[in-house]
Amino acid sequence: MDKNLNEYPHRRYNALTGEWVLVSPHRSKRPWQGQVEKHSAEVRPQYDPGCYLCPGNSRSGGEQNPDYKDVYVFTNDFSALLKDSPDFDVVEDDIFKAESEKGICRVICFSPDHSLTVPQMKVEDIRKVVDLWIEEYQTLGSDPEINYVQIFENKGEIMGCSNPHPHGQIWASQKLPVEPSKKQHSQQEYFQKHGSTLLSDYLQKELQKDERVIFENNHFAAVVPFWATWPYEAMIIPKRAMARITDMTDDEKTALAETYKRLTMIYDKVFDVSFPYSAGIHQAPTDGKEHNEWHWHMAFYPPLLRSATVKKFMVGYEMLATPQRDITPESAAQILKNLN
Amino acid sequence: MDKNLNEYPHRRYNALTGEWVLVSPHRSKRPWQGQVEKHSAEVRPQYDPGCYLCPGNSRSGGEQNPDYKDVYVFTNDFSALLKDSPDFDVVEDDIFKAESEKGICRVICFSPDHSLTVPQMKVEDIRKVVDLWIEEYQTLGSDPEINYVQIFENKGEIMGCSNPHPHGQIWASQKLPVEPSKKQHSQQEYFQKHGSTLLSDYLQKELQKDERVIFENNHFAAVVPFWATWPYEAMIIPKRAMARITDMTDDEKTALAETYKRLTMIYDKVFDVSFPYSAGIHQAPTDGKEHNEWHWHMAFYPPLLRSATVKKFMVGYEMLATPQRDITPESAAQILKNLN
Numbered sequence: 264m265d266k267n268l269n270e271y272p273h274r275r276y277n278a279l280t281g282e283w284v285l286v287s288p289h290r291s292k293r294p295w296q297g298q299v300e301k302h303s304a305e306v307r308p309q310y311d312p313g314c315y316l317c318p319g320n321s322r323s324g325g326e327q328n329p330d331y332k333d334v335y336v337f338t339n340d341f342s343a344l345l346k347d348s349p350d351f352d353v354v355e356d357d358i359f360k361a362e363s364e365k366g367i368c369r370v371i372c373f374s375p376d377h378s379l380t381v382p383q384m385k386v387e388d389i390r391k392v393v394d395l396w397i398e399e400y401q402t403l404g405s406d407p408e409i410n411y412v413q414i415f416e417n418k419g420e421i422m423g424c425s426n427p428h429p430h431g432q433i434w435a436s437q438k439l440p441v442e443p444s445k446k447q448h449s450q451q452e453y454f455q456k457h458g459s460t461l462l463s464d465y466l467q468k469e470l471q472k473d474e475r476v477i478f479e480n481n482h483f484a485a486v487v488p489f490w491a492t493w494p495y496e497a498m499i500i501p502k503r504a505m506a507r508i509t510d511m512t513d514d515e516k517t518a519l520a521e522t523y524k525r526l527t528m529i530y531d532k533v534f535d536v537s538f539p540y541s542a543g544i545h546q547a548p549t550d551g552k553e554h555n556e557w558h559w560h561m562a563f564y565p566p567l568l569r570s571a572t573v574k575k576f577m578v579g580y581e582m583l584a585t586p587q588r589d590i591t592p593e594s595a596a597q598i599l600k601n602l603n
Numbered sequence: 604m605d606k607n608l609n610e611y612p613h614r615r616y617n618a619l620t621g622e623w624v625l626v627s628p629h630r631s632k633r634p635w636q637g638q639v640e641k642h643s644a645e646v647r648p649q650y651d652p653g654c655y656l657c658p659g660n661s662r663s664g665g666e667q668n669p670d671y672k673d674v675y676v677f678t679n680d681f682s683a684l685l686k687d688s689p690d691f692d693v694v695e696d697d698i699f700k701a702e703s704e705k706g707i708c709r710v711i712c713f714s715p716d717h718s719l720t721v722p723q724m725k726v727e728d729i730r731k732v733v734d735l736w737i738e739e740y741q742t743l744g745s746d747p748e749i750n751y752v753q754i755f756e757n758k759g760e761i762m763g764c765s766n767p768h769p770h771g772q773i774w775a776s777q778k779l780p781v782e783p784s785k786k787q788h789s790q791q792e793y794f795q796k797h798g799s800t801l802l803s804d805y806l807q808k809e810l811q812k813d814e815r816v817i818f819e820n821n822h823f824a825a826v827v828p829f830w831a832t833w834p835y836e837a838m839i840i841p842k843r844a845m846a847r848i849t850d851m852t853d854d855e856k857t858a859l860a861e862t863y864k865r866l867t868m869i870y871d872k873v874f875d876v877s878f879p880y881s882a883g884i885h886q887a888p889t890d891g892k893e894h895n896e897w898h899w900h901m902a903f904y905p906p907l908l909r910s911a912t913v914k915k916f917m918v919g920y921e922m923l924a925t926p927q928r929d930i931t932p933e934s935a936a937q938i939l940k941n942l943n
């Protein structure tokens with residue numbers, strides 16, 4: 264690696280979003296006197312009578328969960344998007360512009376067992392989550408009014424997750440959201456110019472360089488991206504260029520479950536704590552087009568910086584100017600690799 | 604206002620950044636079982652012997668603060684940017700791109716009194732902060748290697764502010780940061796097309812509509828922008844099109860101090876708590892060009908959502924897809940206006 268990147272302040276280009284991140288390698292020794300998060304190390308029961316996601320319990324909407332045995336999906340009782348709202352456009356001039364957004368918000372329980380987290384689940388059970396993602400992507404996406412399906416998981420109180428029961432969400436919308444739209448733009452441009460997906464060329468080079476690869480298996484690699492913003496940010500990238508998760512073979516599906524488990528197990532070792540993160544899958548829109556330019560991937564944005572209780576704050580300069588990080592992506596990758 | 608915007612999920616366009624925000628007006632009644640922030644209502648002493656920003660105290664770098672009487676500025680002991688680092692470019696291909704970033708990070712103590720916050724300060728003392736901002740913008744900006752000067756304030760532990768002593772920061776850099784660069788692009792486009800600044804046309808319409816204006820005085824208006832992302836986000840917009848804060852008349856400088864105080868006083872009444880926020884000034888780069896398209900403004904991003912202890916989490920969907928809000932900008936403006 265260019266030695267300057269290890270020593271001096273610099274900006275790195277995020278080839279997927281077209282934006283920049285500021286890296287300050289010299290600054291990791293800064294003292295911290297700021298907010299310390301509480302961190303609940305409580306052991307959870309396998310069943311919590313007060314949890315609205317546990318089998319058999321009632322939800323806030325009044326509905327009762329079935330006595331489900333593996334995964335369970337339902338429409339969010341407090342959906343941010345609705346399917347039956349009207350279509351409208353408000354375009355007054357070049358400044359005041361708004362448009363209706365329709366969609367469906369789903370909640371996926373990963374397991375009936377309230378006490379578990381993904382790294383603690385069996386691969387065969389995570390595989391059921393993968394299968395359900397694929398099914399939901401297909402079903403939701405087949406609706407002509409749904410053009411993008413965002414699958415994600417918020418884990419940990421620090422990430423605004425309001426329930427520790429292992430679960431994820433899917434928000435499916437009519438419009439292409441902001442982040443996938445940036446990534447689509449960059450991938451399109453790259454594909455047109457090079458005839459290969461941005462992420463296949465990227466991954467090939469990462470595997471060669473071997474500076475930011477956490478681990479790989481036959482089908483996937485877990486990498487701290489060159490442009491990582493969060494201290495321990497990572498991506499799971501399929502080795503084969505595929506636009507969407509429905510393109511996976513049976514082997515790839517199981518390998519994804521394994522990779523997801525392995526990466527989150529490593530995360531839990533960083534600070535000896537159940538590692539919080541937001542994670543999600545970016546893939547081709549469900550707009551009926553082919554999207555050869557898309558190479559789907561799973562992004563992990565974990566907030567912790569120095570310990571189980573000290574997180575990176577994306578505030579001030581990062582909100583107003585440019586996201587900033589201290590520890591380099593290469594050091595973070597090294598730490599994660601050593602915990603593998 | 605279009606009645607649909609008050610009732611149904613929709614996206615609003617941020618004319619300044621060119622990005623979208625998802626608004627879910629129907630969803631404000633969602634229950635909250637997630638993380639609750641601690642909130643320290645402690646009364647602070649006017650002088651804290653352990654504070655590295657109080658007059659006469661030593662800083663972590665070893666230096667001693669002078670016995671300053673009003674404002675005091677110094678170079679951050681743990682600067683994220685450095686002035687003496689080398690120039691370099693790393694461009695391997697269309698994917699791996701990085702470049703050196705040089706700069707200067709400054710800390711501004713707003714007052715020697717450790718116990719104060721901006722809304723509690725006298726207008727004449729806030730005016731000294733405004734004068735210092737202007738001076739720093741001028742001095743830092745006159746360095747040919749400094750092309751952008753980001754003035755900001757992080758307030759409150761919840762915003763990662765590591766010291767409650769009233770203070771702000773300035774990070775001056777060689778490159779134009781990400782957010783100002785988006786805003787420059789949109790303002791340029793608008794100015795070329797309309798011959799007036801985006802924000803003068805915007806402000807004129809906001810004052811006419813009077814749906815999102817919190818208050819105005821002779822020189823400024825405080826507005827919840829049409830595209831507000833944070834629950835109580837606001838902007839202070841000068842009525843006169845000015846590219847930079849150095850363009851202000853003496854009256855305008857005092858009016859800015861008044862407006863800053865008045866808006867933050869209103870904020871403190873929302874949840875009866877010293878309201879946390881990140882705030883900052885976006886203005887023309889210091890690259891020697893005229894920048895007629897720029898209309899400087901001050902943005903406030905406060906995180907609180909429902910109470911002194913429940914904040915809006917920008918996680919999951921917002922990190923991976925599109926920022927989302929429940930309460931509409933119009934309702935937020937109404938609440939703030941009523942507390943004026």
Ligand SMILES: O=P(O)(O)O[C@H]1O[C@H](CO)[C@@H](O)[C@H](O)[C@H]1O
Pocket residue numbers: 297575576577578579580581587757762763764765
């Ligand atoms: O410089 P401070 O106040 O110690 O640190 C705070 O503000 C910086 C600039 O916005 C951020 O990069 C840090 O994450 C935040 O904790």
Ligand SMILES: O=P(O)(O)O[C@H]1O[C@H](CO)[C@@H](O)[C@H](O)[C@H]1O
Pocket residue numbers: 417422423424425637915916917918919920921927
């Ligand atoms: O839906 P939840 O888990 O209650 O809520 C959480 O995730 C949502 C989607 O990422 C966010 O909009 C909320 O701010 C966050 O608290």
